[in-house]
Amino acid sequence: MKTLVTLVGPTGVGKTEVALTLARQLGSPIINADSRQMFADLRIGTAAPTATQLAEVQHYFVGTLGIRDYYSAARFETEVLKLTEQLFRTHDTLLLSGGSMMYVDAVCNGIDDIPTVTDETRALLRQRWQTEGIERLKAELRLLDPDYYAIVDLKNPKRIVHALEIYYQSGRPYSTFRTATRKQRPFRILKLGLQRERAELFERINRRVDQMLADGLLEEVRAMLPYRDENALNTVGYKEMFQVLDGTWTLDFATERMKKNTRVYAKKQMTWFRRDNEIHWFHPDDTEAMMRLIAPSDTKTSHFVLPST
């Protein structure tokens, strides 16, 4: 039975280290599920695996995107599925590790087949949102897709706009694409979650932010200035440091904000993962317990085999 081991947890909990340990023992490559570590130019601020770590274990989806590339959870789903199909020919166990909640869910549960929105449609709707206001778009959605209008979070402009994008892209209401069904995968999925006490996690986050700055985060951000409006840079760490480069925030203030926003992000991740009752939770130090769950039989069985007489 082929198994995809999925390692999740909040930012800063220690996923990278644990993933390496497990990968070594399983002889598996690491499939990265962190939406920001995929960008080649965002290494320091996303705490991407180091060159040494990358050299030691084969990684996929780390540093594969240019800063202006479009990407999505749906695309991740299809690419990972294609990759696993290939890798499972030579591996029984594969490791998927990362904290991007939606990316992980896309791989585990699937995403409905919704048409990709073109740049033109996206730009058009964004412009209408700005010039006509969200109320107009809401009224329009109510007429075009009453079913979705009834359930959508009307306070969230992104959801309204997206539903309209789909409508204009395809000529069909967004709600007709939503099946709410879970896709079956041709392999077993074992979900492991990493957890620490909150105070300890926050302490690690604070220290890691300081380390990023010492490692040259500001220079990395400076190189991204020409692309600051790209979605990939709407990211904790980069947002704050742009303010420093603009001269509107002091470095100290920005650093505090970055720490705070990272903590908030970690909490959001925990909120998301908490409701997934398929996750088995572990302390990051307890990789032995994780291995026992992943490969329970390996060494144990021999003890129970009675010598034949």
Added chain:
RNA sequence: GGUGCCUUGGAUGAGUGGCUUAGUCAACGGUCUGCAAAACCGUCUACAGCAGUUCGAAUCUGCUAGGCACCU
């Protein structure tokens, strides 16, 4: 010792007799099916203490405590 000003929820900060839950930040909780490290939502009802005035006080009066300023 005397005089004047001040004291609001974790922080900041409006409010000078009832209409009110100020607001902001933090903290905590939650939503989530194509940009998700995104976007959005909810919770946290305080007025330094005591005694009065009043139908009714954070808002008026007195005393007590603490803080700040000035004076002998």
